[in-house]
Amino acid sequence: MDDIKLGLVDDHNLFREGIKSLIKKMPRIVLVLEAVSGRDLLVKLEDTDPDVILLDLEMEEMNGIDTITQLKHSHPDIKIIILTMHKEERMISYLMEIGANGYLLKDTNQKELEEAIQSVHNQGFYFNTYVSEALLKGLKNKKQYTPVLGKDYKLTSRELEVLHLIKEELTTAEIGEKLFLSTRTIEGHRKNLLWKLNVKNTAGLMIKAIQEKIIEL
Structure with a gap:
């Protein structure tokens, strides 16, 4: 199994040093990029290609929100975990909807x-x-929202199966093994789900499926 290449973006040196010390204790996770702002990150991405980025929200020279928006256009395959002290529920919901893949508070443990x-x-x-x-x-709180399950999305029974297994946090290989299908076939179903629900990544797929009441969280 290949190492997970990690990027860390935060403008506080002491905090970055603390996170770096934790990452060193994690098997198969390697820090390959360190940046102090969103703008600094975009420059360094020209030479380095991390799989996952830990991203702070409050930074000078492009904050976390603007950075997510930019990354989704320029580097759509990079996964983003917000690492912040902000606990506001509206903020969490908004950031997940615009493209964050995860959200952690800075007091989280290793x-x-x-x-x-x-x-x-x-x-x-x-x-x-x-x-x-x-x-x-x-x-x-989205009182104006009206679910439109079924008539617009036309998900097949197999796609629904795959969707529920994604929710259970199974990998593509694990889903394929459970359904006796190849990983290529599962990836095809995953792409169809993204297309039918008009979302760009798996986190967005989960949020949209919950909004439409296709699955329950």
């Missing part, structure tokens, strides 16, 4: 940080209890 990095890399998303509750509350 075990959860490692779990989040691996989950985002392997499954495309990481929803802990706090994020799940924030997303559910965010959905309840």
